[in-house]
Amino acid sequence: MERAAWTTAVKVGGMREVEPGATGAAGGGWLGPCGAQARVEKGVRRGSVKASAAHRRAALADRLATAGIWALSILALSTVALVIGAVLWKGLGTALSPAFVFGKPQAMREGGGVWPMVVSSFHLSLLTLALVVPLGVGAAVYMSEFAGVGRLARLVRFGADSLSAVPSVVFGIFGMVVFVVYLGLGYSLLAGALTLALLNLPTVMRSAEESIKAVPRSYLEAALATGCTKWEAVKRVVLPVAVPGIATGAILTAGRIVGESAAVIYTVGLFVRRVPWSPFRPAAPMAANIWHMYTEGALVPDWFRVASGEAALLLLIVLTLNLVARTTAKAVRKRMGYRD
Amino acid sequence: MYVIRREWLVKRVLLVTAMVVVLGLALVVYFMVKESIPAFKQAGPANLFSSEWAPGEGRYGMLIFLVGTLATTAGGLILGTPLALGLALFLTQVAPRRSRALFSRGVETLAGIPSIVLGWLGFTILVPWIRELSGSSGSGILAASIVLAVMVIPTITAISRDALEAVPSTYAQASLAMGATRWQTIRRVQLPAAKHGILAAIILGMGRAIGETMAVAMVIGPASVFPTSLTSPTHTLTTKILMEMGESTGVQRSSLFAMGLVLLMLAMALIALMRRVSGGRSATPEVVE
Known part of the structure; x- marks a missing residue:
């Protein structure tokens, strides 16, 4: 018609x-x-x-x-600008002052800083990545090079998909029962890192798998033709080419770890006065400390300033990590001769 | 001989790393079940799924919180899905070609914003704003739905965009060549062809909304009662667990784990549905572009 x-x-x-x-x-x-x-x-x-x-x-x-x-698109995209703008507007002034970032926290008086929280977030990310990246890459190598399409591969895929759907607060109470209480780690960086490693394992595995799959098959075949075993070929040829992609995934994961709070509150802790230098010490990542300020804030007269500053600082860190990840990915793709 | 044995060993080690996800999932399920057994034994299922929460009187009903979870999720999807679909169509069909990457990156940025930051923003800006407009406390289902809409937009947009991009361009060319307008092509050709992917996107967004904790916790109230309006305080499963786990013991603590078990089962059901819809493709969201 x-x-x-x-x-x-x-x-x-x-x-x-x-x-x-x-x-x-x-x-x-x-x-x-x-x-x-x-x-x-x-x-x-x-x-x-x-x-x-x-x-x-x-x-x-x-x-x-x-x-x-x-x-619809203008409305959705302006939300992005609005959210970022509002967070920075409320807290950027605080977040950029050295006295706040490098200062000692106060539990009762005003004028406290957040340096132990910044270090807590940093240590938690490093520790979690140290646990989750080897596991995730190992699983990805297995799934892309050795697993085939059998029942075992389907089981692993099912496990990863289901685990990625578990709400973070469920991971939080799971970590509290298993790592904090059962294994006796107490509220500590290690208990939190173990919890977060499990939480992030499916996505790390997936991004590593995608990076490995992006390596041309002919590389592996050429290595096998020269007499390498499968593992030698993977270790010396496929993985080195996949490393930039894996690194990008790891940086993005660091951003997710820094921003995570529901899984951290009952495993790591909410407030500390001193910088935590041991994995067995309690810590207070910024994200969890914002929650602490929100719930127990009345103890500190300027809790509103502290939480707003932390929110802005957290946002700046996460945005920077994302920017770094994407710029590296792009630079590497260019160097390797791919085009977007 | 050595090489063969090493190869065998490496393969086994890699298999073990791959099985960690399966083991992890099994452990999570096992401990959720184990910790909620006291609640099921001492309070009983009828009590647990009733609508009265009064631990002092031995009432541990989670119906209020289940309703809160479903209502906020529905609200978030109702507000977020049209925006996300509009955005996905914009990014694949309408936007000037050169600016598409830029807009895509804008949406991905939203996905990276920590939920606690969104919650803080909701608490400091959105809730006072609703309070002023409606004359109520300001926190409740409406505020939570708006925050959740912001959180599901990047998920739904990214997956719908991929689904739309996966439709062979020859479909659209054939339609346009027959004289159909762009909208006719979108509505009659591209949307139907990308139907499964879009459905999967919405299911994944739903999973995200059900499991979201921090952002909702700061704008939901809290109060352990049924909401009387869109702007009256209430609770969801996640926020209830978050706020009471620290100071509860015995059956009350166990009933919070039962709520965790319900959340876990909802999430697994959604993933099963999604795997069915998307035809066995992996349902783990990607973090890398």
Whole structure:
């Protein structure tokens, strides 16, 4: 029905012949290879093409839908800007002052800093990555090079998918029961790192797998042809090429660890006065400390300033990590001769 | 001989690392079940799934919190899905080609923002704002839904975008060549072709909303009662666990683990559904572009 209407429209208007590609598809695929549809619409607007009612309806619906998609997108994208802007507006002044970042925390008086919390977040990330990256890469190598498509591979895939869906607060109370109480680690960096390692294992594994899969198959085949065993070929040829991708995944994971709080609150701790230097010591990552300020905040007169500053600092750290990860990924891709 | 044995050993070691996820999942399920047994034994299922929460009187009903979880999740999806789908269509069909990467990166940035930061923002800006507009306390289902919408947008957008991009371009070309408008092509060709991926995206977003804790905890109230309006304080399963685990013992503590078990089962059911919808493709979200 509508198709027929279009054909008529073109016939009635007596279209001028145009060289293919004159308007080009570069502006957007919808125009068709020679932008014929746009020309018809232009003709309709100018009156040189007579349009049927069906055509006019279709054209109107198209324009309305386009406007709707633009409106929804602008709303969604402005949310991003709004969120980042609001967090920084509330806390950037505090977050950038050295007295706050490097200062000692206060439990009762105002003017406290957050240096032990910053170090806690940093140590927690390092410890978790040290646990989760070897495991994740090992699992990824197994899944992409050795597992095949058997029942075992399906079981591992099921485990990873299910584990990635478990809410972080469930990991939190699991870590509390198993690592804090059962293994007797108490509230400590290690208990938190073990919990977070389990939480992040599926995503680390997935990103490592994608990086390994991106290595051309011919590399492995060439290595095997020279007499390498499978493991030698993987270790000396495939993994070195996949390292940048794995590193990108690890940096993004660090961002997730720094921002995690629900799994940390009942495994690591909420407030410390001193910088934690041992994995067996309690610590207070920034994210958990914001929660502490929110719940017990009334103890500190300027809890609002501290929490806002921590939120801004946390956001800056996470955004920087994401930026670093993506820039490295891009630089490496370029050096290796891939294009985006 | 040595080489063969080493090869055998390496393969076994790698298998062990791969089995850690299976073992981890089994442990999580085992301990959730084990810790909630006292609640099921001493309070009984009828008590646990009732709508009255009064630990002092031996009432451990979780219905209020289950309703809170479902209501906030539904609210977040209702607000977030149209925006996310609009954005996915924008990124694949409408946006000027050169700026698509930039906009994509904007959405990914949103995915990286820690939930505690979003919660803090909700607590300091959104809740006072709703309070002023509605004259109520400001916190409740509405505030939680808005925060959750912001959290599910990046998930749903990224996966729907990939699904739309996976539709062969020849489909759209054929449709356009027959004279269909762009909207007709989107509605009749591309959306139906990407249906499964989009559905999977929404399910994954739902999983994220159900499990979200910190962001909701700061804007939900809290109060252990059924909400009387969209702006009256209540609780969800996650926020209840978070706020009471620290100071509860005995059956009350065990009933919080029972809530964790319910959350776990909801999450696993969603993943099973998602694996079915997406035809056995891995359901673990990617972190790398």
